[in-house]
Amino acid sequence: AKTGGGGDHRFFALEMEEAAQARRALELDLREALTKEQFTLHFQPLVDLRTGRVTTCEALVRWHHPIRGNVPPSVFIPVAEETGLIIALGEWVLNRACVEAARWPKNVKVAVNLSPVQFRERGLALQVVAALAKSSLPAQRLELEVTERLLLEDNEGTLAAMEQLKNLGVSISLDDFGTGYSSLNYLRKYPFHKIKIDQSFTRHLGTESDTHAIVAAVASLGAGLDKIVVAEGIETEEQMKLVASLGCNEGQGYLFGRPMSGEDMRAHLEAANTG
Numbered sequence: 001a002k003t004g005g006g007g008d009h010r011f012f013a014l015e016m017e018e019a020a021q022a023r024r025a026l027e028l029d030l031r032e033a034l035t036k037e038q039f040t041l042h043f044q045p046l047v048d049l050r051t052g053r054v055t056t057c058e059a060l061v062r063w064h065h066p067i068r069g070n071v072p073p074s075v076f077i078p079v080a081e082e083t084g085l086i087i088a089l090g091e092w093v094l095n096r097a098c099v100e101a102a103r104w105p106k107n108v109k110v111a112v113n114l115s116p117v118q119f120r121e122r123g124l125a126l127q128v129v130a131a132l133a134k135s136s137l138p139a140q141r142l143e144l145e146v147t148e149r150l151l152l153e154d155n156e157g158t159l160a161a162m163e164q165l166k167n168l169g170v171s172i173s174l175d176d177f178g179t180g181y182s183s184l185n186y187l188r189k190y191p192f193h194k195i196k197i198d199q200s201f202t203r204h205l206g207t208e209s210d211t212h213a214i215v216a217a218v219a220s221l222g223a224g225l226d227k228i229v230v231a232e233g234i235e236t237e238e239q240m241k242l243v244a245s246l247g248c249n250e251g252q253g254y255l256f257g258r259p260m261s262g263e264d265m266r267a268h269l270e271a272a273n274t275g
């Protein structure tokens with residue numbers, strides 16, 4: 001940028017202004033989306049690698065905007081977090097997920113992603129209690145997924161909120177393990193039931209022996225700490241066999257099923273999980 005003189009700076013400033021405008025437009029559309037019922041939930045199975053049965057289905061939010069089309073969560077979740085809209089959206093997701101799961105076979109749980117912003121909100125436990133009550137879903141069938149990003153702040157409020165949720169009978173999973181600032185201390189301090197190894201590890205399993213060693217180490221760590229270890233992003237039979245041999249308990253990924261509607265999931269579960 002230095003060589004072109006002032007022109008480059010002006011160009012850059014214009015680009016920044018355009019980016020800011022685009023973001024404001026997205027924010028406005030996002031505000032409307034909740035009232036106009038543009039969100040839906042999809043569900044993706046987590047499978048027990050020993051038995052092949054679906055243990056859990058993860059709820060993944062989808063936004064279909066009439067003009068933008070499908071906007072990926074990686075684009076709108078950060079904006080929803082910055083604007084606080086994630087509180088209302090997260091509550092909607094929680095309620096929808098519980099209602100849907102109540103129609104599935106009773107041995108299948110539902111997992112809901114929680115943003116750190118929702119955790120900071122004091123009403124979270126009440127939202128969970130209300131969602132369970134409205135749907136008649138037993139607390140034991142609800143899992144909440146949090147990422148290491150939440151634990152970075154490492155405040156007592158987070159731990160207290162988790163304990164409160166755990167006391168309700170809800171279980172908590174550590175999502176995307178290995179991508180953030182993973183600390184072994186987190187596994188000791190917080191009451192996690194599951195550890196989900198991020199899909200970037202699964203992707204590099206065949207080509208990097210280091211990745212191999214990491215997945216094996218996390219699996220044995222999980223076993224020692226009495227936690228369920230999940231490998232995310234399993235797309236091939238080979239990856240499935242490998243993570244099973246390395247000691248992972250569950251798998252999630254396109255090999256087992258792509259995210260699908262709640263209705264499709266119900267049919268899938270009734271076909272797959274009988275007997």
Ligand code: C2E
Pocket residue numbers: 044059060061072073074077090093113114115175176199232233234235252253254255259
């Ligand atoms: P995540 O929680 O790690 O969810 C898994 C993501 O990986 C999903 O992307 C899923 O579609 C994708 N995926 C699953 N299996 C495979 C596979 O075999 N290969 C590949 N390449 N990808 C796979 P999605 O639905 O686009 O969601 C992206 C992220 O957005 C999620 O990552 C989560 O962090 C966030 N998110 C989604 N729904 C919610 C929600 O309701 N609330 C919050 N707070 N975040 C959400």
Ligand code: CA
Pocket residue numbers: 058113145175
């Ligand atoms: Ca997740």
Ligand code: CA
Pocket residue numbers: 175176196198199232
């Ligand atoms: Ca994940």
Ligand code: CA
Pocket residue numbers: 176
């Ligand atoms: Ca992820």
